[in-house]
Amino acid sequence: MASIQDLDTPLVEEDKFPPEGTTPDRVIVLFGGTGVGKSTVGNVLAGRPNLFAESSDTKSETKGINSKLVYVRHRGEQRYVLKIIDSMGLGDTESGDHDISTLYQLARLVTGCKGGIHQILFITESRFTDVQRECFELMQRVIFTEDVLRFTCVVRTFSEHFEESSQEVKVRDDLREQSDMMKKINRFILVNCPPTTREKTRELHEEDRRLSRVKLLDHIILGCKEIFNPGDLKDANARVGAYVQSESKLQREVDEAKQEIEKLKKEIAEKQQSADCSIAALTTEMSDLRADLASKMDMRSEEREEASAQLAAALVESQQLQIFVNEEQARSEEEIKRLQAEADQATEKMIQEMKAVEDEMAEKIQREVADSRQKFEKAYRSMGLWKRLLGRLPRVD
Known part of the structure; x- marks a missing residue:
């Protein structure tokens, strides 16, 4: 495969948006704390600068949860349909109690993905802060279950030497040293996606955004073929409700x-x-x-x-x-x-x-x-036995 520098991959996609109801080839969820660059990563991935509202500082511009369907071309070849879910950053100092509403909204949206989810992109900056650690806990224990870690990739934004694979190894080791939770993640990607709201540096970082897009699409198209089933809304709401009650009790x-x-x-x-x-x-x-x-x-x-x-x-x-x-x-x-x-x-x-x-x-x-899986397997085996018994009965014309 050619290096990312040699590819003639555009930063901006020219195709129109897919029609409503189109089945996506990949479903991607952007998750993380406030102001870490989730919306910017979503725009770079989609190849559309203004698909999600970006901010030039640590203040979140994303209000609520946005879900978009877009066309992308991987390395100039086949066209794919991506569904990108951009969640509002948890730990937003201006949101306050809206974190609870965000949890319920996100649970409703991800459990509503009938075809499942291909990848969670957990966006982080240089260090794994307490807020990001709390977001990671919410993702794996409240919104989803621990099985989601097999479908999670940590994307570190604003990395100057993001093209070097040795830097990804170093960042992986640093993050795992900062938090034991990071040891459960197998994939780490470095990108450099400065917001386009900074007019003075927009053209300067345009090539970095393009190369970052190639890395993200390589991972999503080539490495994210398995599907994670987030379960039903009732279970997700039960986990969110239990979390909210325990947090309220502790705060009191x-x-x-x-x-x-x-x-x-x-x-x-x-x-x-x-x-x-x-x-x-x-x-x-x-x-x-x-x-x-x-x-x-x-x-x-x-x-x-x-x-x-x-x-x-x-x-x-x-x-x-x-x-x-x-x-x-x-x-x-x-x-x-x-x-x-x-x-x-x-x-x-x-x-x-x-x-x-x-x-x-x-x-x-x-x-x-x-238990549910065992009951399903037992029912499935029972159904197969009945089919075989019916097949042996004499046919009556």
Whole structure:
């Protein structure tokens, strides 16, 4: 096969769109966090610059979920029909609770693909961030099942040396080192697809976008012939609902712990304010005492000694009060640390329980799939036996 640099593959397709209802040769889902370049990759793959709305920064321009049918030509040969599903980025700071709606929309759309899905393109940038890690978990445990990992390819955008195969090996190793989840993925592709919204660099990166398109089409047309069946909508909605409930419960418990900590901080601040007032009153009293003693410095020697003794006693009492205040403050700080540690332990426990629930749910789903498959195989074998028995009966004219 010729190298990607030698191919005369256009960046922009000239064919019209396929008619509605056309059965696609490949169904591709673009998945990932907000602002990683999913829509840009979709446009490059489709060979149409404005098929999906692009953004020049990390702010997402995709609102909701878009699905498009397009014609593509692979290496100038046969024409294929692609169905590209561009999902709204999860973790969008402006979307807020819309993440939940996005999960249900995406579950409805992917389970509605009657012919199945050929490939999930999980789009990521330089590092595998916490948001991208959360998106990956949602993809394999909530929207789909873990079987989807066999049909998933990680596409890293904005890669300068994307033509070099050694760079793909390096990026694969780096991502697998950052996350154990990446070890379950077999295919990694590097591309460089800067948004076309950047007018100053549009022509500069046009060749990179074209070569990136060739790499993506090579993978999709030549390497994505198997089909993944995402299951039915009822199961997908059940997984999404369980996830939403568990996340809501965890968030409520965390909010309650934060409120309790704020309440304790307020009580400690009030005690500190009271102690400061006591110290201020004592300081005033000591100042008055010093002024009174100073006025008696002309007294006789015995009276002066008595006044000195009173001053010394007052100073001792002041020091003792200061020690008491310091001890109270230290105890208050220890109490804050203890309560903070308890809150951290409670949060960690809730996270572990949530992880256990998710693992149990995944195992339950896998068992249910295995049971359904066994029942289907048993029914199929029974149907074959009946056909053979009917074939042996004498024919009545």
